[in-house]
Amino acid sequence: LEENEYFQLVTKxxxxxxxxxGGQQFxxxxxxxxxxxxxxxxxxxxxxxxxxGYSCVCRPGYRYSKDFGGSNIECVVCESQKARSADGWRCVTCNSGTTFNNQTKTCVPCAANNVxxxxxxxxxxxxxxxxxARICQRCSANTSLNVEGNRCERCTMLLKLNPSVSSCSCxxxxxxxxxxxxxxxxxxxxxxxxxxxxxxESAYVKEHVQAAYLMCKDFVNITACQILSNLCVLSWYRYDDSPGTTTTCNLYRLILADLQKDYIPWLxxxxxxxRVLDDDKLTTEYTFSPASLLEYRVGRYTLNGTYLGISPVTGGLLQLCSDTTSRLNAAYxxxxxxxxxCSIPAIELWDTKTYQMEFYDLYIEFTRFGEQQLYSAPVKINNLEVNRGDxxxxxxxxxxxxxxxxxxxxDNVVSTGTDTTGGAATSTLPQYVRYAKDIEISVTLDSTLGNGRIFPPLMTITYDQVSLANAQAGATITPTFKVKYSxxxxxxxKDFQxxxxxxxxxxxIFAGYKTWAWSKRAGRLAIDFAAIVNFIFFVSGVLSNVFFVITFGIAFYFFIFYKRQSVVYLFxxxxxxxxEWLGLFGSAFALKCLQVAHMVATQCTVDIFFIDWEKPKGTLGIKADGSKKENPVSIWRTxxxxxxxxxIQTCRKINHIFQIFAVVFFLNYVGFENTATKxxxxxxxxxxxxxxxPSDPMFRYAIAALVYLLVAFVQWLFFTLFYERFFEDKVRDFxxxxxxxxxxxxxxxxAQYGYYIHGRSVYGKADTNMKEMFEMMKKEEKDLVGQRGLLPNTEQQTFVMTxxxxxRLKYEEVLLAVALESAAGPQAGKEKGGLTEKQVExxxxxxxxxxxxxxxxLKSLDYQIRDKTLLESIMDTEFLDASEKGYFYNDNGHSFDQCLFYGNEMTLLLFDTLLFCIVDLIAKNFVLAGIITYIIIEIVAxxxxxxxxxxxxxxTLVDERFLI
Amino acid sequence: LEENEYFQLVTKxxxxxxxxxGGQQFxxxxxxxxxxxxxxxxxxxxxxxxxxGYSCVCRPGYRYSKDFGGSNIECVVCESQKARSADGWRCVTCNSGTTFNNQTKTCVPCAANNVxxxxxxxxxxxxxxxxxARICQRCSANTSLNVEGNRCERCTMLLKLNPSVSSCSCxxxxxxxxxxxxxxxxxxxxxxxxxxxxxxESAYVKEHVQAAYLMCKDFVNITACQILSNLCVLSWYRYDDSPGTTTTCNLYRLILADLQKDYIPWLxxxxxxxRVLDDDKLTTEYTFSPASLLEYRVGRYTLNGTYLGISPVTGGLLQLCSDTTSRLNAAYxxxxxxxxxCSIPAIELWDTKTYQMEFYDLYIEFTRFGEQQLYSAPVKINNLEVNRGDxxxxxxxxxxxxxxxxxxxxDNVVSTGTDTTGGAATSTLPQYVRYAKDIEISVTLDSTLGNGRIFPPLMTITYDQVSLANAQAGATITPTFKVKYSxxxxxxxKDFQxxxxxxxxxxxIFAGYKTWAWSKRAGRLAIDFAAIVNFIFFVSGVLSNVFFVITFGIAFYFFIFYKRQSVVYLFxxxxxxxxEWLGLFGSAFALKCLQVAHMVATQCTVDIFFIDWEKPKGTLGIKADGSKKENPVSIWRTxxxxxxxxxIQTCRKINHIFQIFAVVFFLNYVGFENTATKxxxxxxxxxxxxxxxPSDPMFRYAIAALVYLLVAFVQWLFFTLFYERFFEDKVRDFxxxxxxxxxxxxxxxxAQYGYYIHGRSVYGKADTNMKEMFEMMKKEEKDLVGQRGLLPNTEQQTFVMTxxxxxRLKYEEVLLAVALESAAGPQAGKEKGGLTEKQVExxxxxxxxxxxxxxxxLKSLDYQIRDKTLLESIMDTEFLDASEKGYFYNDNGHSFDQCLFYGNEMTLLLFDTLLFCIVDLIAKNFVLAGIITYIIIEIVAxxxxxxxxxxxxxxTLVDERFLI
Structure with missing residues (x-):
């Protein structure tokens, strides 16, 4: 053996x-x-x-003397005028009806019907x-030559129909x-x-439809009835309502009308x-746990009606796309x-081994009183037409x-095309393959009966075809297979509405109440434009929350109860x-955007002032008018x-960056998003x-919002119970x-409502050097000084005030002058962005x-400190009339964070959650949702x-340069 | 037809x-x-x-008078003592060698060799x-009854070997x-x-091996040689080196030694x-663009050697796992x-239609001088043993x-098991199926020849088996199919080393230089412990960068040149x-960690002091000793x-959060990570x-690091050229x-090297009220005051100083007293965490x-301001000796950011990049890498x-409470 060899690729x-x-031809x-x-x-x-082409054989006129295949054979020439016998090992003379042909060295064939x-x-x-010798003999009565041509046999097929004849000719x-x-x-x-x-055109149809029709109609031949039915199926059940023999299915229907129905298949x-789909005889109780299967069965038949047995449809029997068995079976x-x-090269369909042409009767197997039953399942052929075009x-x-x-x-057998017109067939392949392009199984739950029972599932098939010419030019087909539930x-x-x-x-109503509370605080007694605008924003906020609760509730309900159901009752x-649900979800987000915009706008226009309690220390000599020139109080503390x-304006109660990373971690990396599949x-x-x-948008919303809120809750717990107590609380620090x-x-x-942080030093002064500051702090640590509260001997430093x-009028009056000057626009005497004398004043x-x-x-303006009543706290309003006298209410220590992001964490969190979910809804990708959410949050901040x-x-008239 | 019907599931x-x-049995x-x-x-x-079971038939003694299948038949009783004829439609008497059996109503069978x-x-x-009538006739000489039993035919098979006999008995x-x-x-x-x-045990082997051996050896029968060869293949090529007829392959080898080799297949x-794998005769030039295929071909044979043609191996011919065609073909x-x-239920292997037992001879098709050639490709059977156990x-x-x-x-045909011992076969199925469990194709590039040529690819096969009992108990098999290139x-x-x-x-060497520069700046002249430690850290930093450049360079080279190669030259x-590459990568990260740790530690121990230039203003009366009591300078500016x-300590030059989100966006969402496939x-x-x-870790590293650095570069451009100029520059603001x-x-x-920010107010004072501050700022804007620089009429405010x-000694002396006191531990007179009198002093x-x-x-201590020479800038050192006199070098305006994260962006960026890549290397997930990187960065910060x-x-003695 030559090894490492290569040789030319040859075929036979x-x-x-x-x-x-040696001069001889081989x-x-x-x-x-x-x-x-x-x-x-x-x-x-x-x-x-x-x-x-795979071995040598003896030429006619030569008999074998050795034959072990390949070239290991030996031939011996027959005597003159003798031909090789049929078994190849002898030579025979040609007699009685045949003669030796010296050209071909064989006996001439026998006459027709001779053996x-x-x-x-x-x-x-x-x-x-x-x-x-080899002789010819005429076939006897009632016999004809068999297929092999070596014996006369009874022509049973002909005699069956024509029992009276004795000749086998027709x-x-x-x-x-x-x-x-x-x-x-x-x-x-x-x-x-x-x-x-x-x-x-179909040669097969042309050849067989007449015989099948007559055999079925007149002789009740079961094979013929099967062929006729299958031809009707192949013609997509199309028939004319007018009686007549114009279509195969008409023939079928004519027989059905005449005949007892037992002999012809039910089509x-x-x-x-x-009515068919309303039936309630399927008594299977379908459950998710243990997982039920859609127990489709098919009775399989060949074109001529040979029964191939009843099979399950698993293993891709009804799926043209190939895939792993487990993925194929998941359909059921x-x-x-x-x-x-998938995309399949169309030419593959011509492979009759891979794609065998079979006919299927669809059943569902179920159990009734302990016995296995078959339920005849309906099929809807979308190509079915009655009277052409209907x-x-x-x-x-x-x-x-x-x-x-x-x-x-x-159908890769019978659509042979137009080569039956008499012309020579250009190809032995069918000109068209017709195939089930789209198959959709639609399962409907019978909610009235409960117990996981279903109506008869409907299989809808749409056929399409591809021509041989296109297939050979490289066309591909994209069959689909779907199963859906409803x-x-x-x-x-009803519940939703x-x-x-x-x-x-x-x-x-709640938004209306909030508007009323607001207008009281804003000092507006009439329902004016501002009140209406505020009402709109309050409605936005409240409805956004309502819609969020509803949409999340629905999504979560479906998510949990769909996945956890045992006996199926929910799709x-x-x-x-x-x-509708989606609309509500979108509205929730849009309204939340309005609310956040309102919140940001409000916070960015709040009136704030830093009161400096420091008194001037010492003097800097005498002024020209004789008054003492006071040592200016340093503005640096302000x-x-x-x-x-x-x-601290944009500080959040939770770390919103970590929040996004954690959410993406759980959803994408840990894989919680995998639970959102249908x-x-x-x-x-x-x-x-x-x-x-495929994943369901509603499920994704449910799991995403849930994870977002849970992570936020854990963060909130961590920051509230741990971090802010033991590490850093920016609000408290302030x-x-x-x-x-x-x-x-x-x-x-x-206008008439706000917050007050009492920061008066217990010393009455703070504008001093390090040594004194140090001493002051030391004293306070040792409790040698008074307490910080506004009321003597209290710790309460923060208040809500009406x-x-x-x-308010006085405040506005003073600021009005400044505002007027600002409004006058840039002037020669005013520096861009700087402060004016008036402002300082x-x-x-x-x-x-x-x-x-x-x-x-101030005699005319006073206030009183009190606690809010429980009702006031709950209703978030103040009952006492502050028109003459203000009220300072003790608060929780950080009521003023209402003017910061810090105190509006809930609103922002819901905004983030909705934003995250809506981006995912559009992009179906939690990573992108995280990225977009981060960017939007940062922009808002x-x-x-x-x-x-x-x-x-x-x-506060503090220059922006110091706000870094 | 009853519709919506269900019925019991019955089989025949x-x-x-x-x-x-009607009382009759049917x-x-x-x-x-x-x-x-x-x-x-x-x-x-x-x-x-x-x-x-699918139709009715006439009982013996009855002939057919109608037969259209199913129950549409009609039988007529034969006359007494007559049996039904073979064609079924007549009745015959039994004569000449056979008699009528009244029990069975048939003629008794003819004697042996009678027809x-x-x-x-x-x-x-x-x-x-x-x-x-039906009669029996004895078969003539040289004939025996045919398989159908209806004719005597020449016993050619026997006569071939025994031409002299005339009887067909043996x-x-x-x-x-x-x-x-x-x-x-x-x-x-x-x-x-x-x-x-x-x-x-195999019934097939037992039955055929002897005949095949003798037929092949003595009669050179090609089919027999094929069967013998296939049986040798089925016995996994196992043979004993000792001559003898103990194994099938020994028989094969005996014949091979005797016979001319042309008649027996090459095994x-x-x-x-x-030597086989070193061959260089495959002249195909393999390219990536256009994509070459590994043109495997197989000659296909059945067990008895029937040639089934030569086929490509596409479509999963060699892959037991089913999948879509395109995924299967990707292997080549x-x-x-x-x-x-994949995991396949083992019982499926017993399906001889899906898993046909065929034998394959492996070839590679290639073109040589325009002609298609077949190259015989080697196969390595891992189960092959010589002398059992080798x-x-x-x-x-x-x-x-x-x-x-x-x-x-x-092999789901011949491993029939032990039912040949005489006991009745419990099952017609083979007791074992043996299958190719692991197939690995290994392709090696012939780098010496270049031009994309390869050595003969080697297919390695490992066989395994599964028993019928296990398969029926639900066993699964997990075959694998791999293709790898080297x-x-x-x-x-060589290049790498x-x-x-x-x-x-x-x-x-560079690290050594840096250590020398450092020790000069630190005022250490000897090589002491600190110098060695610093040297180690400098080496870490430098080597980390070197390793990063090398590993990234290699990864990037392979990534780009592998993907972009046309004629293949690289795997x-x-x-x-x-x-080794991985080790270098790990080292780069570990060393970078050391460098970052060193940087953080250095920055966290830097000596910093805020010099307050403010002079006390005015007095607060007279002290007891008669001296004026000075108005204290407010500490609040400090x-x-x-x-x-x-x-600004942990401010970064780029937004590192956005960096991570952007990188994850490009890699994961946009899908750059998809390019990293092998x-x-x-x-x-x-x-x-x-x-x-599968994705390649090296490719992932290349694309991840590239994207990380590019995004960082774009960010750096944005912040440097745009954001810091027009929006906010925290360093400049400071x-x-x-x-x-x-x-x-x-x-x-x-110790003797540092940075100085000259912040002396152009007014000489700043500790004043809003009005004066406002006026001062206004004047500066109008250029009515001097410039801010340390030297008169300059703007240079920041300096590097030696x-x-x-x-330094003086500084340490003053601080030493404080440090000693601190070191004395908590005492009665010292408050926890507070400042002591000594410290204030x-x-x-x-x-x-x-x-x-x-x-x-100070006379004895002075300094001089100068520019750094170009060489000093390049070498990052100072040439002038500062032992007696300090030098202040003008800088770029933010040299002091060396003490901040801001000035060490490159180190941190490389740290982030390496961290990101190493997490991905371990977890193979860019999202997780992003999350972990974020967390680690935050922890470091x-x-x-x-x-x-x-x-x-x-x-600086500023209380931590003010550092919020």
């Missing part, structure tokens, strides 16, 4: 040349083991190549003139499809099969579609919404549907129900406090080899700083005025930060 | 009961169309059920006594495997096939494995590292391998080469500056239906603030001392922040 067709060693055969042409052992007069004989039945040699007028009928045939003109547009449902796991599609089966009105029983997956959602709709109606009404929302306030499988870790059902800096913060959230109208006036007010030193800084600079 | 076996309408047959049992048309004496005759060859009826001693040999047989004892442990390579796209595995084929020494040619995928990496190794060696050496690193410094396909968007090659607060910052990064030793001393120094007011705050509080 390449072995036609003859070799000439034929070549194809050695199948060496993949090479090899020479026969004897020259061309002795040996030729076999018809398959060549070399041996009798018992193997005795026929001899003639002393030598072994009058051509009685012949149809190879069957000899006793009477003259009236020819039918059916020879085509339908395409999705137009039709194709059409005679009931209307809705009850409750798995299934979608499969396409009711494609419509949605189930009453007009014509349902049927039998179907095929691929249920009546009437009960759901009640929930939305009730909660929205309550929400609007997913679909169609308009789903769209700068410091303002700077810190600026920094199947009963709620596992987090799914094998990549298994079928992955109050501390105020105390140390001898600065109070006076915030008017609405302010008398007069105070206004600052001093307000500082004086407010500190006097806090000190109770940036706007708040920027607006807040401008506002702070404007209201 | 359920139709055994007889019905009794057999039932299974109606294949209705799936029901139906009654035959005549009672049990007339009709019985056919053997397939029953009812019609002669030409269909003439045999009559006897005037009635149609002496049992000459009989083997149904073949009659001319001589007496010496029986062989081979009857088993090997299993992965033990062996299994074994006689050359050693390494050149350059695609392929791995496929498993060299499993080893790695290719010289010891015995390579072979032919293989099979599944090349000689000698050239690469040179790069690592050279660059590392340079790196160590991936593997084995120890890959591990607090403010320290607070801001604290805030195949030629470098597309970002890949169809989910296509095969996804310098501004210092100027306005009249505070200078004095930072000693090393300090005289004396200054030290603060005042240092403030005074440093401000005097800056003012050039937290440590830096915390440590920096403590340090700031300690060094």
């Amino acid at each position: 067709d390449d072995c036609t040349t003859e070799t000439q060693p 034929k070549q055969y194809f050695n199948t083991e060496k993949m090479k042409c090899e020479t026969c052992s004897q020259n061309t007069s002795f040996q030729d190549v076999s018809s398959d 060549p004989v070399e041996r009798t039945v018992n193997g005795a040699l026929v001899t003639s003139g002393g030598s072994q 009058d051509p007028n009685n012949l149809a499809g190879g069957v000899c009928f006793p009477t003259t045939i009236v020819p039918l003109t059916i020879s085509t099969l339908p395409l999705s547009s137009g039709s194709v 059409y449902y005679s009931q209307e579609g809705n 796991t009850f409750g798995t919404y299934y979608e499969q599609t 396409t009711d089966n494609r419509g949605t009105d189930s009453q007009k549907w014509t349902l049927s029983r039998r179907f095929f997956m691929v 249920m009546s959602l009437v009960a759901y709709l 009640i929930a939305v109606g009730t909660l929205s009404t309550l929400g609007v 997913l929302l679909e169609g308009s129900y789903y769209e 700068y410091f406090a303002a700077n810190e306030w600026n920094e 199947d009963p499988n709620g596992q987090v870790v799914k094998s990549s080899g298994d079928y992955q059902a 109050v501390d700083l105020c105390s140390m800096a001898n600065i109070s913060v006076f915030i008017m959230h609405q 302010l008398p109208r007069k105070l 206004a600052y001093n006036i307000i500082n004086k005025f407010l500190s006097t007010f806090i000190d109770h030193s 940036l706007i708040r930060d920027h607006g807040g800084r401008k506002n702070l600079a404007k209201k | 076996d359920d139709c055994t009961t007889e019905t009794q309408p 057999k039932q047959y299974f109606n294949t169309e209705k799936m029901k049992c139906e009654t035959c048309s005549q009672n049990t004496s007339f009709q019985d059920v056919s053997s397939d 029953p005759v009812e019609r002669t060859v030409n269909g003439a009826l045999v009559t006897s006594g005037g009635s149609q 002496d049992p001693n000459n009989l083997a495997g149904g073949v009659c040999f001319p001589t007496t047989i010496v029986p062989l004892t081979i009857s088993t096939l090997p299993l992965s442990s033990g062996s299994v 074994y390579y006689s050359q050693e494995g390494n 796209t050149f350059g695609t590292y392929y791995e496929q595995t 498993t060299d084929n499993r080893g790695t020494d290719s010289q010891k391998w015995t390579l072979s040619r032919r293989f099979f995928m599944v 090349m000689s990496l000698v050239a690469y190794l 040179i790069a690592v060696g050279t660059l590392s050496t340079l790196g160590v 991936l690193l593997e084995g120890s080469y890959y591990e 607090y403010f500056a320290a607070n801001e410094w604290n805030e 195949d030629p396909n470098g597309q970002v968007v890949k169809s989910s239906g296509d095969y996804q090659a 310098v501004d603030l210092c100027s306005m607060a009249n505070i200078s910052v004095f930072i000693m990064h090393q 300090l005289p030793r004396k200054l 030290a603060y005042n001393i240092i403030n005074k001392f440093l401000s005097t120094f800056i003012d050039h007011s 937290l440590i830096r922040d915390h440590g920096g705050r403590k340090n700031l509080a300690k060094k």
